[in-house]
Amino acid sequence: MSFASKLIDWYSEYGRDLPWRNTHNPYIIWLSEIILQQTRVEQGMPYFYRFLEHYPTVTKFAEAPEEDILRLWQGLGYYSRARNMHKAAKRVQDDFAGYFPTSYADVITLPGVGEYTAAAIASFSVNEPKAVVDGNVYRVLSRYFGIAEAINSTNGKKQFAALAQELLDKDRPGIYNQAIMDFGAIQCKPKNPYCETCIFRLDCVAYALDRVAELPIKLKGKKSKNRYFHYFIVREQGKMLMAKREEGDVWANLYEFPSIETAQEVAVDQLQDQPEFQHYFENGLMLTPVGSVVKHVLSHQNIHARFYVVESAADIKTTKNNWDYFLLEKIDKLAKHKLIFSFLERNEYLTNPDF
């Protein structure tokens, strides 16, 4: 029996019953695939239901304000996915008359859709024979064939893509693609895979050579950098000062408290000596630290955040910045990043008008 047939048989017995698998609707499949990029199924699941409920069609998605979409996305990370989804939905509305495309060639032209997602949508919706190559596929193939080529090198990616396409079951591409990903997620896991009960136990090169734990091989990336953020909580007449982040850095377009960044850790009593601080604030503000340093770890940077309550709001140069006062109820509606809304959740008194 072929590699593909064994995999599909395994899938029919052990595969997961996931909500986006009970449809051929390319819009619903697209929704699930974008959400699941670099995201665990369990983490993405509630967001999938949330988006489908708010936007049952791509037309509804296209008509929504970006603010609403970002707010629904709040906490999921990689926020460019949400911004790209909105652009993609508008393109479907304009260039495809509101009918979500299903061909690989059409779908890959949409922002936020790369080779993996285009193959997933085309194969799941209309069985176009395009092999998906995601983290699961790299792992299964590198182990089964004993391929030591790095999965994040240009050469390695090309090799694995060609091999995946060759192995694809051309008569059942949709089910095959789901099968190999589920197999990687459930059986051929990154750590402690279930080799003893594996259907490929006798064929797997890595298992025969006792090299399962070493594969796949991945080149190490750059180390994370440390950044030091100082957030200022400014309340004035039932409103709070908020700032929208610019593009070109983390958390683009998301709201947070006004802040400055310093190159190093700075003591509270020296903060007002920083040039950045003096650029935005008058000297002599009364700063009351709230809590201690919050470490927020991202994939490529460690953020050390401090929060200060500013007692006298009058002297702040808000007109020179993109800072605005928002009613406390309105702040709840703003799309914020995790560091900010988890702070607000921990300090509900800050948003309580009765405070």
Add this chain to the structure above:
DNA sequence: AAACCGGGGAT
């Protein structure tokens, strides 16, 4: 080719 872009869970 390498850097950038989040947040969370498993080990």
Add this chain to the structure above:
DNA sequence: ATCCCAGGTTT
């Protein structure tokens, strides 16, 4: 502390 998750875009 490290890895990795149904990756994609920009430089």
